[in-house]
Amino acid sequence: MIFGKKDHLIGLDIGSRTIKLGEVVQTKKGCILQKFGMADLPHGLIEEGRIKEPEVVADAIKGLVKDLNVKERNVATSVAGYSIIIKRITVGKMTEEELQDSIEYEAEQYIPFDVQDVNIDFYVIGEHESNPNQMNVMLVAAKKEIIDEYVDVLEMANLTPCVIDIDVFALERVFEDNYSNEEGSIALIDIGANKMNINIIKDYMSAFTREATVGGEQIVQEIASRFDCSFEEAEAIKIGETKDNVPEEEVREIIASFTSGWCNEIRRAMDFYYSTYADEEIKRIILSGGAAQTAGFSELLSSETSIDVQMCNPFTSMNINEKQNDMDYLQKIAPQAVICMGLASRRVDDK
Numbered sequence: 072m073i074f075g076k077k078d079h080l081i082g083l084d085i086g087s088r089t090i091k092l093g094e095v096v097q098t099k100k101g102c103i104l105q106k107f108g109m110a111d112l113p114h115g116l117i118e119e120g121r122i123k124e125p126e127v128v129a130d131a132i133k134g135l136v137k138d139l140n141v142k143e144r145n146v147a148t149s150v151a152g153y154s155i156i157i158k159r160i161t162v163g164k165m166t167e168e169e170l171q172d173s174i175e176y177e178a179e180q181y182i183p184f185d186v187q188d189v190n191i192d193f194y195v196i197g198e199h200e201s202n203p204n205q206m207n208v209m210l211v212a213a214k215k216e217i218i219d220e221y222v223d224v225l226e227m228a229n230l231t232p233c234v235i236d237i238d239v240f241a242l243e244r245v246f247e248d249n250y251s252n253e254e255g256s257i258a259l260i261d262i263g264a265n266k267m268n269i270n271i272i273k274d275y276m277s278a279f280t281r282e283a284t285v286g287g288e289q290i291v292q293e294i295a296s297r298f299d300c301s302f303e304e305a306e307a308i309k310i311g312e313t314k315d316n317v318p319e320e321e322v323r324e325i326i327a328s329f330t331s332g333w334c335n336e337i338r339r340a341m342d343f344y345y346s347t348y349a350d351e352e353i354k355r356i357i358l359s360g361g362a363a364q365t366a367g368f369s370e371l372l373s374s375e376t377s378i379d380v381q382m383c384n385p386f387t388s389m390n391i392n393e394k395q396n397d398m399d400y401l402q403k404i405a406p407q408a409v410i411c412m413g414l415a416s417r418r419v420d421d422k
């Protein structure tokens with residue numbers, strides 16, 4: 072999924088609620104964050120990873136590029152949703168070249184779409200646990216039409232798509248850059264406005280991924296309908312603004328009910344992981360995404376799972392150009408910037 076030649080690029084995370092743009096320069100002294108910014112999208116423009124109104128999204132991207140005065144045109148972005156299949160499969164032992172030649176054939180039985188309609192990628196996880204003649208492979212298939220959709224929107228915004236990544240892998244990249252000195256199982260969980268991405272890393276490699284359609288927007292919608300207010304008002308109430316006709320206790324209950332649903336979703340995913348890796352123990356949960364900051368959620372998750380929960384900060388591994396960035400703002404929104412920073416640290420010739 073790689074086009075273009077030049078090395079440098081910007082990371083652009085086109086979230087269903089907030090577009091994030093980050094520019095990182097790699098120097099001999101390490102990575103420097105030059106620019107970071109976000110722009111909100113109107114509700115409902117991106118549903119289940121599909122872009123409903125490309126012109127409006129392209130305009131929002133153009134506005135963000137202009138506001139941040141970004142000159143670079145090469146972009147890494149990412150996709151997620153039902154059009155992406157990520158599956159751990161087992162195949163007979165073979166070389167990477169042999170697998171490259173046979174991956175379409177292997178993939179056919181695992182993906183619910185015609186292989187002609189998807190771009191396929193893979194990486195070898197390692198030898199099968201009990202059969203040395205087999206190996207485990209992570210298969211990634213993305214519907215060409217969704218890739219085309221994102222390529223079109225970037226081109227409409229006068230940008231050059233260079234890397235089209237997958238959200239969960241961008242997440243993993245930030246983990247590698249910031250936290251990777253740990254063996255064992257660690258769960259990376261991003262909760263945005265409309266989806267939750269889970270990637271469980273086992274011994275430095277992704278072993279399990281899952282996506283669920285939950286997120287911060289659920290709470291906003293419930294508040295908006297319960298108290299008959301706009302989404303914008305509901306968003307403000309959610310993060311603590313008080314209003315006369317809106318009892319705080321009721322808001323707390325709404326938040327508690329949805330965040331408890333997120334915890335159940337996470338527990339189900341973990342149970343599934345344990346059914347494959349019975350001897351493993353998830354040591355830590357690293358949270359990202361705007362909705363991960365919902366009041367009380369990380370504490371609830373920690374008590375429900377008895378696992379240490381921590382907020383991801385993608386800026387710890389890099390120097391920050393303080394002339395171009397407001398440090399307090401970056402610290403405040405750090406978890407929301409994670410996928411974007413995973414994209415911004417990619418290079419055009421990365422696989």
Ligand SMILES: Nc1ncnc2c1ncn2[C@@H]1O[C@H](COP(=O)(O)OP(=O)(O)OP(=O)(O)O)[C@@H](O)[C@H]1O
Nearest residue numbers: 086087088089263264265266287288360361362365
């Ligand atoms: N401090 C906060 N407390 C609670 N919720 C927050 C906070 N900051 C952001 N959010 C919520 O996070 C969501 C936006 O997060 P994010 O930018 O990660 O989503 P997105 O990438 O646009 O969505 P998705 O990945 O689901 O398509 C919104 O629902 C917003 O209300």
Ligand SMILES: [Mg+2]
Nearest residue numbers: 086087263264
């Ligand atoms: Mg997101």
